[in-house]
Amino acid sequence: MNAVLPEVAALEFFWDRLVKGGIIVLDDYGYPGCLEQKEAHDHFAASKGVKVLSLPTCQGLILKP
Known part of the structure; x- marks a missing residue:
């Protein structure tokens, strides 16, 4: 998007709706031109008590506990 x-x-x-252990992939999470999205994703993850895992491909992962 x-x-x-x-x-x-x-x-x-x-x-x-995501099952326990489910994964959300965030495209462009670590891309320098998408800092506003990164901040929003970090805020969302923090509100759920989790962290975004940053990948070297500039993607991010959120794992539902």
Whole structure:
């Protein structure tokens, strides 16, 4: 999507539907041109008590405990 508001809305929508141990892949998480998205993803993850795992491919992973 590459837009903060719809991405956060999608995360909120799917989080409760995601099974325990499920994974969310965030495209462009570590890309320097997407800092606003990274901050929003970090804030979302923190609100759920988890952290985003940064990959060397500039993607991020959120694992649901």
